[in-house]
Amino acid sequence: MTAGTGSRTATRRRRMTLLHLVMVPLAIVWLFPLWMMVVFSTMPDSGIFSPEIQLIPSTHFIENFRALEADTGFLRTLFNSVFVAVIYTVLSVMLTSMAGWALVRYRFRGRGVVLGVILATLTLPYFVVVIPQFIMVARDFGLSNTWIALIVPPLFNSLGVLFMRQSFSLMPQDLFDAAQVEGVSEWKIFTRVAMPMARPTIAALSIILFLASWNNYLWPLLVASDPSMMTAPVALGSLIGFTRVSWGGIMTGAVLLTVPMLVVFVALQRHFMSGITAGAVK
Amino acid sequence: MKQRTGTAYGFLSPYLIVFAAFWIWPILYSFYLSFLFTRRQPWTWNPRVTWGRLVQDPEFFNALKNTLLILVVQVPVMIALAVLLAVLLNSTLLKARGIMRFAFFAPVVVGEVAYAAVFRLMFNADFGVINKLIEGVGLPAVSWFSDPTAAMALIIMAVTWRWAGYNAIIILSGLQSIPDDVYEAATLDRVSPVKQFFYITLPLLRPIIVFCVVLSVIGTMQLFAEPFLITNRGGPGGATETLGLFLYRQGFTVLNFGYASAVAYTIAALAVVISLLNLWLGRDAT
Amino acid sequence: MAGVSLSDVKKRFGAAEVIHGVDLTVEDGEFVVFVGPSGCGKSTLLRMIAGLEDISGGEVRIGERVVNDVEASDRGTAMVFQTYALYPHMTVAQNMSFGLRMTGNDKADTEARVSRAAEVLQIEPLMDRRPKALSGGQRQRVAIGRAIVRDPSVFLFDEPLSNLDAELRVQMRVEIARLHGELGTTMIYVTHDQTEAMTLADRIVVLRAGRVEQVGRPLELYHDPANQFVAGFIGSPRMNFLPGTVVSRGDGRVRLRLERGGEIELPLETLPREGAAVTLGIRPEHFVPAGQGDCDITLEVEVIEHLGATSFVYSGTRSGAQIIAQRPETPESAEASEHAGERLTVAIPAARAFLFDDSGARLR
Numbered sequence: 001m002t003a004g005t006g007s008r009t010a011t012r013r014r015r016m017t018l019l020h021l022v023m024v025p026l027a028i029v030w031l032f033p034l035w036m037m038v039v040f041s042t043m044p045d046s047g048i049f050s051p052e053i054q055l056i057p058s059t060h061f062i063e064n065f066r067a068l069e070a071d072t073g074f075l076r077t078l079f080n081s082v083f084v085a086v087i088y089t090v091l092s093v094m095l096t097s098m099a100g101w102a103l104v105r106y107r108f109r110g111r112g113v114v115l116g117v118i119l120a121t122l123t124l125p126y127f128v129v130v131i132p133q134f135i136m137v138a139r140d141f142g143l144s145n146t147w148i149a150l151i152v153p154p155l156f157n158s159l160g161v162l163f164m165r166q167s168f169s170l171m172p173q174d175l176f177d178a179a180q181v182e183g184v185s186e187w188k189i190f191t192r193v194a195m196p197m198a199r200p201t202i203a204a205l206s207i208i209l210f211l212a213s214w215n216n217y218l219w220p221l222l223v224a225s226d227p228s229m230m231t232a233p234v235a236l237g238s239l240i241g242f243t244r245v246s247w248g249g250i251m252t253g254a255v256l257l258t259v260p261m262l263v264v265f266v267a268l269q270r271h272f273m274s275g276i277t278a279g280a281v282k
Numbered sequence: 283m284k285q286r287t288g289t290a291y292g293f294l295s296p297y298l299i300v301f302a303a304f305w306i307w308p309i310l311y312s313f314y315l316s317f318l319f320t321r322r323q324p325w326t327w328n329p330r331v332t333w334g335r336l337v338q339d340p341e342f343f344n345a346l347k348n349t350l351l352i353l354v355v356q357v358p359v360m361i362a363l364a365v366l367l368a369v370l371l372n373s374t375l376l377k378a379r380g381i382m383r384f385a386f387f388a389p390v391v392v393g394e395v396a397y398a399a400v401f402r403l404m405f406n407a408d409f410g411v412i413n414k415l416i417e418g419v420g421l422p423a424v425s426w427f428s429d430p431t432a433a434m435a436l437i438i439m440a441v442t443w444r445w446a447g448y449n450a451i452i453i454l455s456g457l458q459s460i461p462d463d464v465y466e467a468a469t470l471d472r473v474s475p476v477k478q479f480f481y482i483t484l485p486l487l488r489p490i491i492v493f494c495v496v497l498s499v500i501g502t503m504q505l506f507a508e509p510f511l512i513t514n515r516g517g518p519g520g521a522t523e524t525l526g527l528f529l530y531r532q533g534f535t536v537l538n539f540g541y542a543s544a545v546a547y548t549i550a551a552l553a554v555v556i557s558l559l560n561l562w563l564g565r566d567a568t
Numbered sequence: 569m570a571g572v573s574l575s576d577v578k579k580r581f582g583a584a585e586v587i588h589g590v591d592l593t594v595e596d597g598e599f600v601v602f603v604g605p606s607g608c609g610k611s612t613l614l615r616m617i618a619g620l621e622d623i624s625g626g627e628v629r630i631g632e633r634v635v636n637d638v639e640a641s642d643r644g645t646a647m648v649f650q651t652y653a654l655y656p657h658m659t660v661a662q663n664m665s666f667g668l669r670m671t672g673n674d675k676a677d678t679e680a681r682v683s684r685a686a687e688v689l690q691i692e693p694l695m696d697r698r699p700k701a702l703s704g705g706q707r708q709r710v711a712i713g714r715a716i717v718r719d720p721s722v723f724l725f726d727e728p729l730s731n732l733d734a735e736l737r738v739q740m741r742v743e744i745a746r747l748h749g750e751l752g753t754t755m756i757y758v759t760h761d762q763t764e765a766m767t768l769a770d771r772i773v774v775l776r777a778g779r780v781e782q783v784g785r786p787l788e789l790y791h792d793p794a795n796q797f798v799a800g801f802i803g804s805p806r807m808n809f810l811p812g813t814v815v816s817r818g819d820g821r822v823r824l825r826l827e828r829g830g831e832i833e834l835p836l837e838t839l840p841r842e843g844a845a846v847t848l849g850i851r852p853e854h855f856v857p858a859g860q861g862d863c864d865i866t867l868e869v870e871v872i873e874h875l876g877a878t879s880f881v882y883s884g885t886r887s888g889a890q891i892i893a894q895r896p897e898t899p900e901s902a903e904a905s906e907h908a909g910e911r912l913t914v915a916i917p918a919a920r921a922f923l924f925d926d927s928g929a930r931l932r
Contacts, residue, residue: 012375015375015475016375019370019373019375019376020376020377022366022370023370023376023382026367026385026386027381027382027385027386028385030385030386030388030389030443030447031385031388032404033389033397033400033401033404033443034388034389034392034400036400036403036404036411037396037399037400040400040403048403048409049406049408049409050409051409051414052414053411053414053415053418054411055411094296095296095297095300096297098293098294098296098297099293099294099296099297099298101293102289102290102291102292102293102294103294105290106285106286106287106289106290106293107285107286108285108286108287108289108290108291109285109287110287111290114294114298117306118301121305121306121309123496123500123553123554123557124309124550124553124554125500125503125504125546125549125550125553126504127503127504127526127529127546127549127550128308128309128312128546128547128549128550129304129305129308129309129312130308130533130546131308131312131315131533131539131542131543131546132307132308132311132312132315132543133304133308134533134534135311135315135539136303136304136308152300152304153300153304154304155297155300155304156300156301156303156304156305158301158305161297172651172653174649174650174651174652174653175653175654175655177615177618177620177640177647177649177653178647178649178653178714179655179666179667179670180619180620180640180641181618181619181620181640181641181643181645181646181647181724182641182646182666182667182668182670182671182714182718183640183641183642183667183670183671184641184666184667184670184671185641185670186286186289188670190293192666192670193655196657197655197656197657211391214393215391215392215393215394217393217394217395217507218506218507218530222534233393233394233395233396234395236395236396236399237395237398237507237511240395240398240399240402240511241511241514241515247399247403250399251399251400251403253396254395254396254397254399254400255396257393257395257396258391258392258393258396261391261392261393262388262391264391265384265387265388265390265391266384269383273451273455276390276448276451276452277451277452277455285622
């Protein structure tokens with residue numbers, strides 16, 4: 001009896017040791033780039049390019065930020081990024097929720113076609129559309145360096161439609177019928193019954209959309225070349241590869257782009273996870 | 283349910299307009315564009331300078347070769363790592379699980395530009411911390427940006443760092459949907475944990491793993507920002523030039539829309555074919 | 569308040585017709601129950617009256633008004649759902665007032681109506697709770713309260729009690745009956761439970777596969793079923809059916825031989841031909857002691873269920889020709905009761921037996 005429990009604890013301890021022997025070094029490797037990002041952002045360029053290994057943060061963050069602000073009006077681009085991401089998220093949640101709702105709640109002519117086209121084209125690479133999008137927006141409509149160009153084209157993203165559709169379809173449909181019998185208009189059933197009940201899904205979707213817009217690089221790179229309309233990643237990217245820029249400044253920018261998202265990630269981890277796994281459930 | 287075509291389209295139309303204008307129409311238009319000579323106005327029908335050029339363009343084949351190399355090496359390594367991470371992160375024996383999760387999942391929120399910048403500095407041949415560490419253990423420094431093989435390895439490491447956690451999140455959610463009693467029953471049947479992994483966990487995870495592979499394939503086919511920013515526009519000498527980067531150059535540097543569209547359609551076709559192949563390989567063997 | 573009338577009402581889903589022309593008149597203030605097995609179309613029919621499903625053919629009237637093209641919201645009906653359909657993000661009070669608030673009803677009037685309904689249903693202490701914090705019975709009361717608040721001309725109930733446990737079901741059944749007595753409003757109630765139908769209804773509509781099999785008062789259906797389906801559906805445990813053949817006929821009587829043995833003579837107005845295959849129906853509670861009826865049959869006892877006042881004797885379960893007999897139970901009979909494996913002889917009284925032809929139609 002005693003021997004039995006003893007060997008059981010021993011097995012457990014051995015497994016635990018093995019597990020941590022794998023996980024702890026891996027975790028350190030994985031955290032390393034993030035840590036270095038912070039370290040670099042606090043160092044003068046002389047420190048970054050010094051012959052010694054530097055693993056401890058210094059105190060040069062503010063100076064670095066000033067250098068970055070001088071290289072590119074970073075605060076302005078940061079504001080652009082926030083503005084674009086917020087408006088994009090709000091619009092995208094609205095559009096995809098309404099579409100997802102229609103696909104769940106109503107039987108209508110063309111329903112199968114709409115759903116079929118969305119599903120069939122879901123996994124097509126974005127690169128297939130980027131050239132025509134660019135031709136349309138930049139050349140045909142001359143919308144380069146406008147908010148519309150930055151915000152509207154990426155709204156095509158259909159993952160949200162499927163995510164919201166799933167959320168609505170998991171609700172008891174009787175709820176909507178009950179409201180309908182009570183004389184509530186369809187718009188109010190949508191806004192007062194369905195949307196409040198979909199709050200967790202909307203939260204998850206919003207986080208994913210915000211993050212996608214925040215980190216979006218290629219599209220803003222194509223349509224926002226004017227420094228006053230650049231988003232932060234584009235501004236930062238434009239510095240990479242040139243020698244006469246402050247690398248400490250670039251890293252300060254990288255930290256300013258990354259840390260807020262990490263805070264969101266930690267604070268809203270549950271919604272975050274369900275947003276990322278949303279694609280897998282369809 | 284009542285038939286309500288009008289109401290339904292009332293709710294649908296805002297999205298459908300955007301969807302049609304910026305997704306469906308470009309998909310079709312891009313196909314048409316891929317047959318046009320677009321370097322001189324007005325654009326003229328001339329598939330020879332797009333598709334005809336594509337099949338014999340060494341630059342294209344170089345990008346294709348690099349992309350497929352990344353696909354064949356990076357995707358399996360990353361998915362295997364993601365499965366391992368998911369299983370280990372799910373273990374009840376793991377301490378400091380919050381920090382562990384943070385370590386692997388945090389890269390998911392890091393933007394391409396930010397992490398490209400860090401990797402460039404870390405792997406800098408002369409001052410980079412990685413080379414200092416390598417030299418510290420007595421090995422020769424690696425010229426990460428001028429040696430073609432090392433540059434490719436760097437891209438693969440960077441992409442793996444960025445996306446392994448993302449896939450692990452998806453696989454972890456799949457793991458957590460496997461009911462505990464399956465494992466309890468297996469334990470009572472004296473099945474070892476390793477065998478439980480290979481005979482219970484992996485088969486049940488197969489659809490999710492296939493999904494992750496498909497996502498990764500599509501992502502790899504459009505790999506752009508990493509070689510653009512980390513290895514300086516696909517350097518050295520095109521050694522890390524990918525299809526995504528090649529398309530960007532043709533489309534937006536040279537402004538050869540017709541040819542770039544042909545490249546875009548090739549990327550799409552390859553992604554679809556490889557995805558279907560995966561789905562077919564991952565289908566239920568019933 | 570209003571009656572409801574259906575004439576030749578049809579429902580198609582694509583090419584499939586699921587309601588094949590239903591005619592029915594529900595009087596003002598009447599309590600009508602739609603009953604039938606699952607998939608018989610009873611809920612679809614109710615939803616068509618509510619306006620939640622399109623009407624593919626025929627006409628639905630509420631009061632004098634044809635409502636085929638009237639929106640659900642304008643039909644003056646209120647509906648109680650099986651799932652209760654309470655909005656999870658609103659309190660009980662908000663749930664009950666939601667419809668009125670959204671349609672711009674006067675605020676004071678809304679509050680007055682809600683508190684009156686709360687009083688009727690004795691749910692005043694629950695008004696600030698969310699549905700999650702309520703028991704099944706309380707949720708059902710709130711759902712009914714929400715219907716009452718609207719002061720509808722017709723109440724529609726879609727299997728409202730089937731999510732409740734047995735005890736609550738009985739309690740809520742009484743509650744609904746009381747409510748009908750108090751409000752006097754027309755009520756249409758869908759259930760698959762024939763006991764609910766028997767106890768609640770002024771009239772029962774038995775449906776099968778989108779057709780009305782019979783409409784009548786509960787005891788009418790019990791004592792005078794129109795066909796074998798209704799005979800089998802109404803009454804619990806269900807009626808026993810014994811296949812047989814007509815051996816002779818004449819003089820207003822028919823004589824049949826039961827397949828399991830034994831012959832019985834029944835009075836009949838229209839006589840089937842000799843040799844015709846027929847089915848004799850006899851309810852478990854109508855068997856009489858051996859020798860006191862018109863045909864003795866012997867049962868192999870498989871299981872006896874003692875319910876206290878009565879007991880049920882099961883036989884023939886294994887062979888598929890199940891026969892259930894009900895016997896009164898007294899302290900003495902319990903002592904002398906048969907056991908599994910023994911034989912029991914009972915008799916069929918001809919006056920209590922029904923006869924059906926091979927299509928299931930009643931022979932009278």
